[in-house]
Amino acid sequence: NAGVMQNPRHLVRRRGQEARLRCSPMKGHSHVYWYRQLPEEGLKFMVYLQKENIIDESGMPKERFSAEFPKEGPSILRIQQVVRGDSAAYFCASSPTISNQPQHFGDGTRLSIL
């Protein structure tokens, strides 16, 4: 999974705190996707971004979750006022174009809520 960098790898937060997850796409990739994996389940799409634009946020919870991919710097997935149910592995993927190219994934951020 070299190329897509996610940090931190593990993040522990108490209920009510904020969580910020970062993703730097592979070099030359301008499309970023965030997925969430709950225990013993498959990955679920959350949001798709290009630089400075949210293209598809159909998988994002309506409240507390937001994502950005600024002109400079990594993509950020932000979760405000975290709850126990937010505990999951969050994966970022990137791809070079919108056409049928495989997405390449980072190693994820494991978020634990105390």
Add this chain to the structure above:
Amino acid sequence: DQQVKQNSPSLSVQEGRISILNCDYTNSMFDYFLWYKKYPAEGPTFLISISSIKDKNEDGRFTVFLNKSAKHLSLHIVPSQPGDSAVYFCAASRAAGNKLTFGGGTRVLVKP
């Protein structure tokens, strides 16, 4: 609404034999299909893909078959090796948007 399903949660196979993983989908708008392999504490690693204009794609030990009329795809791994032990996910997307819809995964154990 589970649009992509992997009905076998686990599979055990002897080293050297063939592993066959199956995946069904319901959305006829899907036209690009992928298989990913995942080890614990790592992200999914892309294995092989197929577009809906083909019915077979091969890459080394991995072959993916697509049956559009049945909305079914399968991954064949031959010969299976102990290092193939992992969770395998199938995923599907539409041409536009490109977000992936994943199945629930199949855990493969290759016994030496």
